[in-house]
Amino acid sequence: MDRSVVVYLTSYGFSSLGNSVAAVVLPLVVLATTGSPLDAGIVAAATAGPAVLSGLFMGGLIDRFDRRTMSIVTDLVAAAGIAALPIVDLVSELSLGWFVLFGIVASFGDVPGLTAREPLVPGVQRRSGIGFERIVGLRESVGAVTMMVGPAVAAALVVTLDGPGALWVTSALALVAALTTLALPRDVGARVADTPSEPPRRAAAQVVAGMVWLARRSPLVRAVTVVNLLLVTVLVAVQGLLLPVHFTVLGQEGRLGLVLTSLAGGMLVGSAAYAMASARLRRRTWLSLSLVGSLVGIGVIGALPGIGWIFAGAALVGLFGGALGALFGVVMIETIPDDLRGRVMSAQNALFTLSPAVGILGAAVLVEYASLETAGAVVIGVWFVAVVAALVLRPLRRIDASAGGA
Structure with missing residues (x-):
């Protein structure tokens, strides 16, 4: 395999692993330091807004400057934000204010980093000659692996090291990602030579340009974004509230982590299958199989059966969702113009960053004022609506017309 592909996937893996570990380690360190679950929630809420805004405004910079450089910078910012916490612990005493401050600093690297790497x-494809399908499929497989091992790594760090020690390792993962990206050939981050360069404009205008293109210019990208947003919101609600409550009722809280492992394992297989066999089926066929298969899986989970059935449902959702995610990723890369890619993907990632709050809050309201079973039925219903929409929307019915980068 070409060196540029290996370096890109390695960098992506370290960055994703760092995010996965940080998502578990940081709340646990906050809880251990302040003793308040509410403080952990405050830190998460305080960092969400800046993460979205920084991701939106970073899109314009990504479209104007070298993408390789911007990816390195965002990983360094994330590493510095996390590393600042154990440094403060060495000279002072950590408090909620410090966690909020440096959590916000680190968030300036999270969503922008995701956007810069897309x-x-x-550039990797031009350098290697390998098709988009294979690169994106392998990338999604790497992401599934980090999703599986990240919580385990985080748990091991918290058990074997104190809080500041675990944060040092978390910061180091982002630093290694930046250094790995530095090994990419310089031309990988360059803009397409024949893409006309836009004159510099105010940051707000850059953000609006990405949103306007997403809303008006491409029916295919708009349809993919809406469908993906619905599916992600539902999946977050299932993982973040529906299943935790269900497992608590069953008295099996300790097995909840295995569901995530089952989901990630399915994603690994599904994305790898798409990477290796994408050319054997039409994109429309991949889309239909992935949507229907994931609907079966979410239907099993939403029925809130026994633990074994939930594991099976999670594996199905991961398997078909992994292939779907890889397909959608390829479509985005092929369809969005190079000079707008950063801004459009920033707008998309901002929506996906907000979706966890919407999904979990919606599920919480249903559980609180209706019942757990009602919430499960709504989850199935929303997923069904997303699947039907994806199957009948005209842009997605013509998804094979987008195939041009394989």
């Missing part, structure tokens, strides 16, 4: 794919 536009590198065309």
Whole structure:
């Protein structure tokens, strides 16, 4: 395999692993330091807004400057924000204010980092000659692996090291990601030579340009974004509230983590299958199989059966969702113009960053004022609506017309 592909996937893996570990370690360190679950929630809420805004405004910079450089910078910012906490612990005493402050600093690297790494794919493809389907499929497989091992790594760090020690390791993962990206050939991050450069404009205008293109210019990208947003919101609600409550009722809280492992394992297989066999089926066929298969899986989970059935449902959702995610990723890369890719993907990632709050809050309201079973039925219903919409929307019915980068 070409060196640029290996370096890109390695960098993506370290960055994703760092995010996965941080998502578990940081709340646990906050809880251990302040002793308040509410403080952990405050830190999460305080960092969400800046993460979205920084991701939106970073899109314009990504479209104007070298994407390789911007990816390195965002990983360094994330590493510095996390590393600042154990440094403060050495000279002072950590408090809620410090966690909020440096959590916000680190958030300036999270969503922007995700956005900066996406536009590198065309450069990697040009350098390696490997099709988009294979690169994106392998990338999604790497993401599934980090999703599986991240919580285990985080748990091991918290058990074997004190809080500041675990944060040092978390910061180091982001630093290694930045250093790995530095090993990419310089031309990988360059803009397409024949893409006209836009004159510099105010940051707000850059953000609006991405949103306007997403809303008006491409029916296919708009349809993919809406469907993906619905599915992600539902999945977050299932993982973040529906299943935790269900497992608590069953008295099996300790097995909840295995569901995530089952989901990630399915994603690994599904994305790898798409990477290796994407050319054997039409995109429309991949889309239909993935949507229907994931609907069966979410139907099993939403029925809130026994633990074994939930594991099976999670594996199905991961399997077909992994292939679907890889397909959608390829479509985005092929359809969004190079000079707008950062801004459009920033707008998409901002929506996906907000979706956890919407999904979990919606599920919480249903459980609180209706019942757990009602929430499960709504989960199935929303997923069904997303699947039907994806199957009947005209842009997605013509998804094979987008195939041009394989």
